[in-house]
Every structure is written in C-alpha cells, then in structure tokens.
Amino acid sequence: MGKDTNITVQVGCLTRDPETRYTSGGKAVTNFSIANNNSYYNANKELVEEVSFFNITVWGKQAENCAKFLHKGSRVCASGRLKQDRWVDQQTQANRSKVEIVADNVQFLSPVQNQQQGQDQNGYNQNQGNQQPPQQNQQYNNNQQNYNQNRPAQNNQQNGNQNQNNNHQTNNIPKDFNEEPWGNSKKNNDDIPF
Numbered sequence: 001m002g003k004d005t006n007i008t009v010q011v012g013c014l015t016r017d018p019e020t021r022y023t024s025g026g027k028a029v030t031n032f033s034i035a036n037n038n039s040y041y042n043a044n045k046e047l048v049e050e051v052s053f054f055n056i057t058v059w060g061k062q063a064e065n066c067a068k069f070l071h072k073g074s075r076v077c078a079s080g081r082l083k084q085d086r087w088v089d090q091q092t093q094a095n096r097s098k099v100e101i102v103a104d105n106v107q108f109l110s111p112v113q114n115q116q117q118g119q120d121q122n123g124y125n126q127n128q129g130n131q132q133p134p135q136q137n138q139q140y141n142n143n144q145q146n147y148n149q150n151r152p153a154q155n156n157q158q159n160g161n162q163n164q165n166n167n168h169q170t171n172n173i174p175k176d177f178n179e180e181p182w183g184n185s186k187k188n189n190d191d192i193p194f
C-alpha cells in the first residue's frame with residue numbers, strides 16, 4: 001500500500017480545557033477541540049457564518065505543554081494529519097466513524113498562561129498586565145530610596161566645597177589690588193593716559 005499525502009492546518013479557539021492522560025509507558029496524550037470560524041456571501045449577497053469543530057490529539061512533550069499553558073478560549077494553529085476512527089455501535093450495530101487531527105505541531109497564538117501557577121512562560125502574573133517582575137520592582141525601589149537618602153549629603157558636600165573654593169580665591173587677592181587701575185570706568189576716555 002502506497003503512502004498518500006495527508007496534511008492539514010487548522011486555526012481556532014479551544015472550546016474546553018485540555019485533558020491529559022498517560023500511557024502505560026509514561027507518554028503524555030492531550031486532547032482538546034477547537035472551533036474554526038468561516039464566513040461567505042451566498043447568491044443573495046447575504047453574509048453566512050459557519051463554525052466547524054475539530055478534535056485534536058497531541059502526544060509527548062508538546063502534549064504536556066498544551067496541558068500546562070492552554071485553556072478554554074486559547075487561540076492555536078494546529079498542523080498535522082487527519083485520522084479516522086471506525087467502530088460498530090454495540091446497541092444499534094451501525095457502523096460509526098469520526099475524524100480527528102493528530103497534531104505534529106501546535107502554535108500558541110494567544111498569550112500563554114501556566115494553569116498551575118497563574119503565570120505565563122516568562123513568570124509574569126497575567127492579572128498584573130505588563131508590570132515588571134516583583135524582584136525587579138523591589139530592586140528599583142531600593143535603589144531609588146538609597147539615591148534619595150544620599151542626595152542631600154552630596155548636595156551639602158558640593159556646597160561646602162564651593163564655599164571653600166570661593167573663600168580660598170578671596171583670600172588670595174592682594175590687599176592693594178585695584179579693580180579699576182585707571183580710576184572710575186564711567187569717566188571720559190580722554191582721562192586714560194594712552
């Protein structure tokens with residue numbers, strides 16, 4: 001039997017929280033469903049909206065990440081293959097079947113959130129918006145407080161140094177120094193001997 005192409009890519013929002021179980025070998029399996037929205041105009045130029053629901057199965061480490069960071073309403077892009085399950089209904093003896101997506105890759109399109117800790121992958125609390133991490137905020141406040149405490153002392157030291165410099169300059173001026181050796185500058189220029 002040959003191998004045919006079986007590729008699908010679907011984008012949608014989770015209709016429920018992911019459910020995870022483990023095989024006897026310890027491998028994680030996560031199941032969730034997404035709603036895929038589509039719209040078009042019919043022959044009467046009326047907008048028609050339709051929704052398709054797809055069941056998705058993820059295996060391995062990616063299954064654990066989906067269970068950890070996804071929740072109902074999360075938007076994802078799942079790419080993988082279609083898989084059809086067939087069975088016989090025990091009550092009606094009718095043949096049943098369903099198609100699901102076995103995802104090889106699930107891309108998170110919404111801000112991911114750690115379901116166990118209420119934090120995203122970067123460790124930020126989702127309820128606090130874009131605030132800085134608590135440790136960075138505490139460090140900033142401590143630095144600001146130390147700066148404000150040291151600032152008056154620095155200003156006083158600078159003022160003291162400036163006064164000392166002014167006094168030193170004043171003391172170095174000779175007692176017989178004359179700022180206007182030719183007399184009052186407001187006099188007529190003819191009085192200047194050159």
